[in-house]
Amino acid sequence: MNFLRVPCVLLLTGVLGLAGCSVHQPTSLYQLDSGDPGQPKHSGGLAVLLGPVTIADYLQRETLLQRQPDGSLKASTDGRWAGSLSADIDQLLLRQLAWKLDSQRVVMAPAAASFTPDAQVVLSITRLDSGEKQPAVLDAQWRLLDRRGNVRDSKLIHLEEPHAGSSAAQVRAQGILLQRLADKLSVAVKPIANQPWVADVPKKATAPAKTRTDQDKPKIPMASPIRTDLEVFRF
Numbered sequence: 001m002n003f004l005r006v007p008c009v010l011l012l013t014g015v016l017g018l019a020g021c022s023v024h025q026p027t028s029l030y031q032l033d034s035g036d037p038g039q040p041k042h043s044g045g046l047a048v049l050l051g052p053v054t055i056a057d058y059l060q061r062e063t064l065l066q067r068q069p070d071g072s073l074k075a076s077t078d079g080r081w082a083g084s085l086s087a088d089i090d091q092l093l094l095r096q097l098a099w100k101l102d103s104q105r106v107v108m109a110p111a112a113a114s115f116t117p118d119a120q121v122v123l124s125i126t127r128l129d130s131g132e133k134q135p136a137v138l139d140a141q142w143r144l145l146d147r148r149g150n151v152r153d154s155k156l157i158h159l160e161e162p163h164a165g166s167s168a169a170q171v172r173a174q175g176i177l178l179q180r181l182a183d184k185l186s187v188a189v190k191p192i193a194n195q196p197w198v199a200d201v202p203k204k205a206t207a208p209a210k211t212r213t214d215q216d217k218p219k220i221p222m223a224s225p226i227r228t229d230l231e232v233f234r235f
Contacts, residue, residue, distance in 0.1 A: 047116065068131060
């Protein structure tokens with residue numbers, strides 16, 4: 001009986017080893033492709049405040065989601081995001097926008113109290129996903145504010161990008177969509193940020209109300225007597 005126990009133990013160990021290998025398969029980690037943005041040269045370029053930037057709740061997770069033909073989403077079994085997707089989006093847009101505006105004065109919100117932006121970009125990303133047979137899709141809305149905080153532009157954006165189907169190709173396509181979004185933002189920001197500053201024109205002081213005096217009162221003519229048979233007073 002002792003001779004039979006050894007093969008059984010070895011067999012059980014092998015089965016557990018194979019099970020462990022199947023459970024702990026290596027997972028690929030992905031980051032958004034920020035392209036190849038150049039370094040902005042002008043330290044005194046346009047001052048732009050980027051943010052707040054909000055993303056949809058379903059994107060705030062490590063799992064790489066796959067859009068299905070019926071519109072549903074499934075978690076990828078072999079890939080996830082390497083860190084925070086929200087932080088990756090912020091940095092990609094920041095670098096792209098600074099490069100396209102050629103300005104080192106593009107900062108993420110919240111900024112220091114001493115920073116006075118020429119324009120502010122408030123962005124909401126409601127969709128950013130793809131699937132093996134579904135194109136990468138980006139849905140977003142931006143609002144552009146001028147120096148006084150007034151909304152000067154608001155726009156809804158829908159962008160699509162085809163890909164080869166693999167997880168790596170899908171992530172690359174999503175990065176391209178964000179690069180295209182940054183390009184559109186830079187075009188929209190320039191005319192608002194370049195507007196000359198118009199100082200508040202002081203209102204013309206209102207002259208104080210004039211106090212009426214006795215000299216300003218209407219004069220009532222004095223009655224003068226007319227000599228007739230009857231004494232009549234004419235006014």
